[in-house]
Each structure stands twice: as structure tokens, then as C-alpha cells.
Amino acid sequence: MSARVLIVDDESNLRKMLRALLEEEGYEVHEAEGGDAALSLAARVDPAVVLLDLVMPPGADGITVLEQLKLRLPDVVVVMMSGKATLHDAVRATRLGAFQFLEKPLTPEGVLTTVGAAAELSEARAENRALRAGAPQEYPIIGSSPAMEEVRRLIAQVGPTRSRVLIMGESGTGKELVARAVHQVSPRASRPMVTLNCAAVPRELLESEMFGHERGAFTGAVARRLGRFELADRSTLFLDEIGDMHVDLQPKLLRVLESGTMERVGGETAKTVDVRVLAATNKDLGREVEEGRFREELFYRLSVFPIPVPPLRERMDDLLDLVKHFAAVAAARCARTPREFSTGALRRMREHEWPGNVRELANVVERLTIVGAEGAVSESEVAAALKMARVRRRGGAVDEAPAGLTAALDAYEADLIRRAIADAEGNIAEAARRLRTDRANLYRRMRRLGMRRSDT
Numbered sequence: 001m002s003a004r005v006l007i008v009d010d011e012s013n014l015r016k017m018l019r020a021l022l023e024e025e026g027y028e029v030h031e032a033e034g035g036d037a038a039l040s041l042a043a044r045v046d047p048a049v050v051l052l053d054l055v056m057p058p059g060a061d062g063i064t065v066l067e068q069l070k071l072r073l074p075d076v077v078v079v080m081m082s083g084k085a086t087l088h089d090a091v092r093a094t095r096l097g098a099f100q101f102l103e104k105p106l107t108p109e110g111v112l113t114t115v116g117a118a119a120e121l122s123e124a125r126a127e128n129r130a131l132r133a134g135a136p137q138e139y140p141i142i143g144s145s146p147a148m149e150e151v152r153r154l155i156a157q158v159g160p161t162r163s164r165v166l167i168m169g170e171s172g173t174g175k176e177l178v179a180r181a182v183h184q185v186s187p188r189a190s191r192p193m194v195t196l197n198c199a200a201v202p203r204e205l206l207e208s209e210m211f212g213h214e215r216g217a218f219t220g221a222v223a224r225r226l227g228r229f230e231l232a233d234r235s236t237l238f239l240d241e242i243g244d245m246h247v248d249l250q251p252k253l254l255r256v257l258e259s260g261t262m263e264r265v266g267g268e269t270a271k272t273v274d275v276r277v278l279a280a281t282n283k284d285l286g287r288e289v290e291e292g293r294f295r296e297e298l299f300y301r302l303s304v305f306p307i308p309v310p311p312l313r314e315r316m317d318d319l320l321d322l323v324k325h326f327a328a329v330a331a332a333r334c335a336r337t338p339r340e341f342s343t344g345a346l347r348r349m350r351e352h353e354w355p356g357n358v359r360e361l362a363n364v365v366e367r368l369t370i371v372g373a374e375g376a377v378s379e380s381e382v383a384a385a386l387k388m389a390r391v392r393r394r395g396g397a398v399d400e401a402p403a404g405l406t407a408a409l410d411a412y413e414a415d416l417i418r419r420a421i422a423d424a425e426g427n428i429a430e431a432a433r434r435l436r437t438d439r440a441n442l443y444r445r446m447r448r449l450g451m452r453r454s455d456t
Helices: 012-024 035-045 062-072 087-095 108-132 146-158 175-184 203-211 250-259 285-290 296-302 316-334 343-351 357-371 379-394 405-423 428-434 439-448
Strands: 004-008 028-032 049-053 077-082 100-103 165-168 194-197 235-240 275-281 305-308
Touching (some): 004 012, 012 108, 035 049, 108 428, 175 235, 175 275, 285 296, 405 428, 428 439
């Protein structure tokens, strides 16, 4: 489900404009014209983000509403809006937990940028709250093989410290799960872990994503934006695919790691941040250093405590536990009964090399849950699902393509979108970045193809 946004403003035209803008981006939008209505509605809809006007005569002002919202919904992310805010207002709102101030007149770019960042922070807080409550995780660390027991031992050893960790492994092995496990056994676990996939963000935007930017810092910077380092202050920042960070940006990251200070793009004041950095890569960073694509000093700063994550083919003792887990997850997602796997089906799975590792296994099990008949999964069903997986990796057409070019292209596009959303674990903004497009365009394509979030 898309993030829920509550707009609180006494100007009906402004609410309508914001609603249209945000719904086009796929947000679920609710409106309130005053403070009392906002508090009542927030209790019912539990918004992820609130856009809150500072001045709303004749009722309670925005500061009062902000204070009540944070008391009743501590994890809600509140963005203040005003054309009359003073420095005193801004300082007080920040102390009460406001995420940002948007100055009126609002711009579409500024609103979308700020709401997007706020929604990501809300999602991170929700994930962290679920972990603290012991809620079932869709992708927990599964398996009791010697290789995974060693991973657990390393997590327990380094988690309570402040040391930086470099998590190494092939794509799909579960490196982010290891990072979350390290965070959860650390003293910072009460705060959400913030993530940034260095390969998913265009090179020219990565510095802004990491450090934030000031208004007017570059074309399109219509509002100040906090970067991941500021969002992760006093918490953990997970830099995924660190080996894909361009060499020109690496000195700036190194400077933050060495000094504990950073500057927003276009800013003039250094800000001190207390961030524990966990990084992950599927590349051989030693070789990247030798070939000049990765700075040696940064490598040593990041790899204080390395954790290698084994590929699936080296932990086949965990296959049955993984299959059972993913079958239960897929059945719950698709409202189906979990399927058993025959001896032949498991044997066929053990013979497979699993180049996509645990992620590929999860996708195959989900496909078998959706398209299979009742009863135990057969060896032939597994063989067909693995054949489809090979076709997808090669980017080729399936043997029985839909009739007609348009239908074939639509089917291929829908498949690309499903895989991107699955790889992004349901995060549409992240899926759009992986597909090198924006969220609005991705939603438009999904609507054209008749796709819903529940179908992915």
C-alpha cells in the first residue's frame, strides 16, 4: 500500500491542489481543514506523513497540533507549511519533532521531494517498530548450516560495538538482512536504520542523497532536503552496493567517516553527525582498489569488521528451511494454502546452481505458489519455474510468447516491473529508481498494464 498522507490546511484550494499532486504520485491522501479535525482523522487513518499548516484561524495553530500529533502518534512524520514562519516558530517546531518546513507559496517539486523523503523515513520507522516488537519478518535470516551459524556469530560479536562493518557476498544472498541484524543487536536499535543503495541512484544525485542539499544548490533544488547521514544521526546508515559509488564521490564519504562532520550540497556550515556506517558489496573491493576504481583509504575505513555471506550453493543444508519459509510467506501474500514440495522437487532444487541465490529461490517458490495446481509441487513444475528464471536473467523471450508484438511487449514490461518491485521489497520509489524512471511514470505504466500493487 502506498504511504498515507494527511493534509491539514484551512485553504480548500490548496488542499485540492496538494491532493491531486500527491494522488498522481500514488499516495493515499486525506484532508482536514483544522486542528481538531486533523487529530480526530489522524487517529482513524494513521497517516505516515502529515502536511500541517502553521496558521489555521480560528482554531488551534499548527504548533499545538504538532505537539498533540507527536504525543498520540510518535512515529508520524510531520512537515510544516507556512508563509509566515519566524525563526522562533521553526526552532520550536523542530524541537517538537517536525521533519521540515515548506515555505508558501508551495512548488510541486518541493512538495514531492519533501513528502518522498518523509515517506521513506516513516517506512524506516515502521520497519524498526515491527522488528522491536518481534513481528514476523518476510525475509529473516533462515538456516542452521555451519556457514550461517558463523554469520550469526559474527553478527553477535560486532553488533554491540560502534565498529563499521563491510558485508560481502553475491547478489541475492541477504546482505541487507545481515545489516539489519547487526543494527538490531546494537545500542542504536531504538532508532530506525536508514538505507541507501548506491547503485540505484544516478551519479549526479548520489551526493545530495547522502548529504542533503540547500534550496537553490542546483537546478531543481527548490527546497532544502535532509540527506541520509542526517536522517541516520545517532542511528545506523546502511550503504548497499558501495562498490558502485563513483570514485569522485568517495573522498567526500571518507571525510565524513574520518571527521564525523558533513555539509549539505550548497551549504556553508559543517554539521556533526553520529552515524554508524554498515556497507555491503557484491564486488571484490581489493581488486577494485588495485584497478583504481575504489580508494584504498575508504576501503580500510569501511572494512574494520568484514562479514562474508555465503552463496546459496554453499549452504544447501538450509534449502528445506528456506523453501518452507518462502512457501509460507508466498501463501500469505497470495491468500493461498502453502504447498508441500515433493522429494523430486527438492532434489531438482538441490541440483540447481542458484545464480540469483536466496532472492531467486524466493521468486521461484512464489511463482510455484501462484501458478501451480493443488497438492505437492512436482519435479516438473520446479524445472519449468527454473527455466522461466533463466529466460528472465538472459532478458530473452519465453518459448510460448503471447500472440502479437504489442501483447508480447506488454507482458515483458509487466514482468520487468514485477521483478523490480520484488527486488525493492515492495518499495515503489526504490523500484522506480532501479528502472531508471520516476514513481509517477511507474504508476502510470502499471495502470496502463492493469497492474495493482497486490499483483506484484
